[in-house]
Amino acid sequence: MTADLKVDGLSVSLGGVTVVESLSLAVGPGQVVGLIGPNGSGKTTALRCVYRALRPSRGAIWIDGQDLSAMTLRDSARVVAALTQEGGADLDFTVEEVVALGRAPHVRGNQALGPRERELCRQAMERMQVLHLAGRGVLALSGGERRRVLVARALVQEPRLLVLDEPTNHLDLRHQIRLLSMLKGSGLGVLVTLHDLNLAASACDHLVVLAAGEVVASGTPGEVLTEALLRDVFDVVASVVPHPLTGVPQVLYDLGP
Numbered sequence: 001m002t003a004d005l006k007v008d009g010l011s012v013s014l015g016g017v018t019v020v021e022s023l024s025l026a027v028g029p030g031q032v033v034g035l036i037g038p039n040g041s042g043k044t045t046a047l048r049c050v051y052r053a054l055r056p057s058r059g060a061i062w063i064d065g066q067d068l069s070a071m072t073l074r075d076s077a078r079v080v081a082a083l084t085q086e087g088g089a090d091l092d093f094t095v096e097e098v099v100a101l102g103r104a105p106h107v108r109g110n111q112a113l114g115p116r117e118r119e120l121c122r123q124a125m126e127r128m129q130v131l132h133l134a135g136r137g138v139l140a141l142s143g144g145e146r147r148r149v150l151v152a153r154a155l156v157q158e159p160r161l162l163v164l165d166e167p168t169n170h171l172d173l174r175h176q177i178r179l180l181s182m183l184k185g186s187g188l189g190v191l192v193t194l195h196d197l198n199l200a201a202s203a204c205d206h207l208v209v210l211a212a213g214e215v216v217a218s219g220t221p222g223e224v225l226t227e228a229l230l231r232d233v234f235d236v237v238a239s240v241v242p243h244p245l246t247g248v249p250q251v252l253y254d255l256g257p
């Protein structure tokens with residue numbers, strides 16, 4: 001099967017320290033792959049290489065068989081859209097202006113958006129339930145509203161691969177579920193980091209677990225999310241039980257005495 005994304009032996013050194021070591025993973029067409037692991041395990045660093053904010057020290061990243069490093073930034077932005085942790089909505093723009101920025105890799109210079117482009121933006125805002133905010137300034141939005149605007153911007157980019165770093169941050173429970181369900185049904189390849197392991201188990205077809213920059217487990221949520229892994233990698237004592245409706249593993253925590 002041709003993978004939408006193939007990461008092969010990726011290593012990254014920052015400030016003389018190796019923070020990602022020989023990471024390999026693949027995201028097939030329409031597949032949702034979750035990158036999980038404790039704080040500082042290298043998840044964001046790995047994602048930054050895929051959306052080209054960072055150059056790896058070693059290894060290669062292939063998109064549909066094309067070497068990412070050999071593509072122009074404009075060409076890769078037509079294929080890969082990212083939702084980063086940094087935000088990226090700190091301009092005094094309206095919601096619809098920020099969403100329209102997602103079309104930048106597809107339009108020339110200052111060319112105005114045509115009817116199809118404007119309709120794409122409208123649909124993405126509707127999908128992310130921010131259409132009613134279209135004329136509002138992004139700086140005056142709540143954290144969750146702004147996050148949804150940025151997902152809409154990523155969608156109008158019409159990528160084949162979505163890379164999302166903690167997309168559920170700031171979202172209320174309903175919007176967390178809506179977003180992950182949308183990603184699952186989007187038909188796009190998705191590489192996503194999530195701290196909520198129950199959401200990760202429900203949303204992802206495959207999980208890759210990082211610890212201190214190295215892959216320590218990789219497989220379906222059922223294969224990966226075990227009580228032993230929670231203890232050894234996350235240093236947490238928890239029970240793992242099958243979800244009563246779906247059978248996917250769910251983690252139950254106890255705060256202890």
Ligand SMILES: Nc1ncnc2c1ncn2[C@@H]1O[C@H](COP(=O)(O)OP(=O)(O)OP(=O)(O)O)[C@@H](O)[C@H]1O
Nearest residue numbers: 014015017019037038039040041042043044045046
């Ligand atoms: N610019 C940098 N220079 C030096 N070290 C860095 C730099 N950026 C990140 N690091 C370190 O690299 C390691 C991995 O960071 P990264 O942000 O990738 O982890 P993460 O798994 O995404 O963590 P979190 O769950 O906390 O978001 C951390 O130890 C971090 O302190």
